[in-house]
Amino acid sequence: MTKEDNQSMMEKIVSLCKRRGFVYPSSEIYGGMSAIYDYGHYGTLLKNNIRDAWWKEMVQKRMDVVGLDSAIFMHPKTWVASGHVGGFNDPQVDCKKCKSRYRADHLLEGFKVVIDDKTPIEEINKNLEKLREEKKLKCPNCGSTDLTEAKVFSLMVKSNIGSPTDELSEENVVYLRPETCGGIYLEYKNTLDSLHPKLPFGIAQVGKAFRNEIVARQFVFRTREFEQMEMQYFLKSEMMKEKYEMWKEIRFQWYLEYGISENNLQWHKHEKLAHYASEAFDIEFNFKTLGGFREVEGLHTRGDWDLSQHSKFSGADLSYFDQEKNERLIPHIMETSVGLGRLFLMFLDNAYTEEEVNGELRSVLKIDKRLAPIKIAILPLSKKEELTVPAKEIWEKLKENFMVEYDETQSIGKRYRRQDEIGTPYCVTVDFETLNDQAVTVRDRDTMTQERIAISELSKYFEEKLR
Ligand code: ATP
Secondary structure: OOHHHHHHHHHHHHHHHHHOOOEEEOOHHHOOOOOOEEEOHHHHHHHHHHHHHHHHHHHHOOOOEEEOOOOOEOOOHHHHHOOOOOOOEOOEEEEOOOOOEEEHHHHHHOOOOOOOOOOOHHHHHHHHHHHHHOOOOOOOOOOOOOEOOOEOOEOOEEEEOOOHHHOOOHHHEEEEOOOOHHHHHHOHHHHHHHHOOOOOEEEEEEEEEEOOOOOOOOHHHOOOEEEEEEEEEEEOHHHHHHHHHHHHHHHHHHHHHOOOOHHHEEEEEOOOOOOOOOOEEEEEEEEOOOOEEEEEEEEEEEEOHHHHHHHHHHOOOOOEEEOOOOEEEOOEEEEEEEEHHHHHHHHHHHHEEEEEEOOEEEEEEOOOOOOOOOOEEEEEOOOOHHHHHHHHHHHHHHOOOOOEEEOOOOOHHHHHHHHHHHOOOEEEEEOOOHHHHOEEEEEEOOOOOEEEEEHHHHHHHHHHHOO
């Protein structure tokens, strides 16, 4: 695919999302806000289904993982202990000509220069300067060589709570969490004391996180307010190797199970690691909309750093009593961390298909049936009561177990096209023949084949098909 094809693919998906009620730019009537989005009816359904599929794998199907829903606001010291305050910065470079903004690490990556969050800004600028002198550094958007120096930019979103009179006083400053795992570390002790899990065990949670992202023109791939799904797995250090491999396998398989092909997935090994980590791998998906492989999920080993830091800063004893060895230890941690919005874009990118059918273009979301926002659409062939009444009765019957939509507007062809575009696996057409044979036509989204099914058999039929 050329760069133009990628852009056009992104435009198609962004347009479908808005036109069909998946994703809207936030605050649009006030001119919008950069990198913040709202999810409409179908978007919310799809997002919730992805979240539930993750939760099912990570919590429901596991004896060794429990759930959590911690608050967004946390004690400000949390982020000092974790190194985010004062450390969670992305150096940025601006193009003076087209005003595009880039992360310095992304620009340097193209020249095989690897930097991380510990690399001093002076060193980053030295690298950039060298490339500038060699006339190699160009704006990826407009090709201009007129780029600024790298400047440090905090990703933490600040707020304040407390009495309005002392608003903005330093003591009241709180941060909107930049990642959800902070809440897991802080609730590790309560989880131990209340649920008594034995090592190894995990705590999983899904929730909002906030980052003042500087490069934010990639639709829901990178947003300033987003949802993360994270699982922190607590273990003894000697278990790390085996369990890390186990989770890498589980997470990779999850993508395959939900219809992502192996060819479009790859592992990316981090070359430069945080000082406490021994290994870090990302799962990358080959986005058509973004023109190549991009990170969707990270699996990181974190040593005993997080619990040691929180223990040091809070004064709380965060050790675990190992009954076998009769000793106390600080558990090590392995995390899996993935953005829900990123998976949302990945599934749309993967599912969006254009086909020619009878000389016409059909766009269809060939998404896993379990993730599809609407499972079944009930479409009476005409608006006459003799058809709408039995059609609504079918809707009444199916709604208990499935997300079903009823639609009697426009021609049947247009209704099929709409359902194809939102990824509905089955359309049920109620026609005049239904009045005689008490049966309906069921159309399959992917093959477009039609089957005649007795109304009395429908629930059973869909239970099997949508399992
Ligand atoms: P990137 O390098 O792409 O900014 P990251 O390495 O900073 O990502 P982590 O801090 O490891 O990301 O976060 C874990 C996961 O959270 C990422 O793999 C991604 O899926 C998701 N994520 C991080 N930042 C964002 C964001 N701004 N918008 C949407 N999802 C995000």
